[in-house]
Amino acid sequence: MAETEFVKRAVRESRLILTRDTLLGERWTVPSCLSLESDSTFDQLRQVIYRLNLRISDDKIFTICLKCNEPLEEAVREKVEGRVPPYVYRTKDRIFKCPRCGHLYWRGTHHDLVMGIISKVLELKGDREDHIS
Numbered sequence: 627m628a629e630t631e632f633v634k635r636a637v638r639e640s641r642l643i644l645t646r647d648t649l650l651g652e653r654w655t656v657p658s659c660l661s662l663e664s665d666s667t668f669d670q671l672r673q674v675i676y677r678l679n680l681r682i683s684d685d686k687i688f689t690i691c692l693k694c695n696e697p698l699e700e701a702v703r704e705k706v707e708g709r710v711p712p713y714v715y716r717t718k719d720r721i722f723k724c725p726r727c728g729h730l731y732w733r734g735t736h737h738d739l740v741m742g743i744i745s746k747v748l749e750l751k752g753d754r755e756d757h758i759s
């Protein structure tokens with residue numbers, strides 16, 4: 627996506643732009659832009675969590691469609707059989723569906739991995755319990 631297009635989309639959809647491009651804010655009049663200071667993904671995550679004072683809650687993470695930003699809804703299990711891998715269908719109690727694009731989501735190892743990384747970020751600051759419930 628060209629810079630012009632994603633800046634216009636961010637403004638139109640009231641999104642925050644996260645960028646490593648320190649000059650983006652000077653080239654455009656962007657109401658919400660956070661310039662990430664580090665090349666390290668871990669440090670970038672820490673910067674975003676603390677700069678935006680994010681409250682990380684296990685039941686709130688991964689509740690938005692990654693493709694279209696729509697809040698996910700719990701899917702009716704019988705309707706997704708055959709649309710997810712058999713192992714997922716057998717082992718996951720809850721499967722979620724995007725009402726806009728139909729993409730299906732479930733809590734896999736990725737969820738635990740991300741929550742582990744977030745816990746490490748918050749532990750460095752010493753206030754993990756204030757941010758994770």
Ligand SMILES: [Zn+2]
Binds near residue numbers: 692725
């Ligand atoms: Zn979607």
